[in-house]
Amino acid sequence: MKRDPNLYPLSWQHQNGLMAVLLLKKGINKGADVQVMSDFIHSLWEAELKEHFLAEEKALVPGNDKQHQTYYQQLKTEHQLLVGMIEIISRQEADLILINKFQQQLEQHIRFEEREFFPWLEQHFSAAELEKMGAQLQHLPSKTCVNYQVKFWE
Numbered sequence: 001m002k003r004d005p006n007l008y009p010l011s012w013q014h015q016n017g018l019m020a021v022l023l024l025k026k027g028i029n030k031g032a033d034v035q036v037m038s039d040f041i042h043s044l045w046e047a048e049l050k051e052h053f054l055a056e057e058k059a060l061v062p063g064n065d066k067q068h069q070t071y072y073q074q075l076k077t078e079h080q081l082l083v084g085m086i087e088i089i090s091r092q093e094a095d096l097i098l099i100n101k102f103q104q105q106l107e108q109h110i111r112f113e114e115r116e117f118f119p120w121l122e123q124h125f126s127a128a129e130l131e132k133m134g135a136q137l138q139h140l141p142s143k144t145c146v147n148y149q150v151k152f153w154e
Contacts, residue, residue, distance in 0.1 A: 004122045006134025011118070012142040013052050014110045020044050020145045021110075024103040026153035028096065036152045038094045040145070041102060045086045048143055053079045059136040060117075065124065071117045078109040 003011050020040075027037050056075060062068035085102045088094060121130070 003118065004130050004134075006130040006137070007118055007121070009134075009137040009140040009142070010052070010056065011114065013048055013140060014114055016048065016143060016145055017044075017052075017106055017110050021103045021107040023145060023148075023153040024099060028100055028103070030153065032152035034094055034096055034099060035092065036150050037099050038089045038092060040148055040150070040152065041086060041094075041099070042090045043148065044145055045090070048141060049082075049086070051140065053083070055137055055140055056113075059133045060121070067120065068124070071120060074112065075117065078105070078112070081105060082109065 024037060024040070027040075057079065060072060060075065062072040082102070082105055085098060085105065088098060089102065121133075125133075
């Protein structure tokens, strides 16, 4: 699927998020240490997710369209759920069940945005509106979580 270039910064970060999901799945299947995976999630939060969530909530804010409001509310609700999980993980109170729920929720959230919300935005917003969104997203870093120092997934 071809993505509007103005949404590229978010989609690039989504690719990294899906890589993180894959690495966590591998870590879970290999019986990796929960604390190591928790540290990985905290690192992902600090390096990318925190700013990503804020940028989405600022740039993709809805106007009067009911469908856009519905999508935006789902985005915010899912962000809040993920942030709540990250807060528990960051306090070193995670277990394997929470790590697994986190990776599942992150994957589901990214799939929702890429398969439903972004295509809707591309269909219903003008090029100028998308450019305005894109201007608010250009600062987002594009990193790769596979460079994490502890390769718990191997």
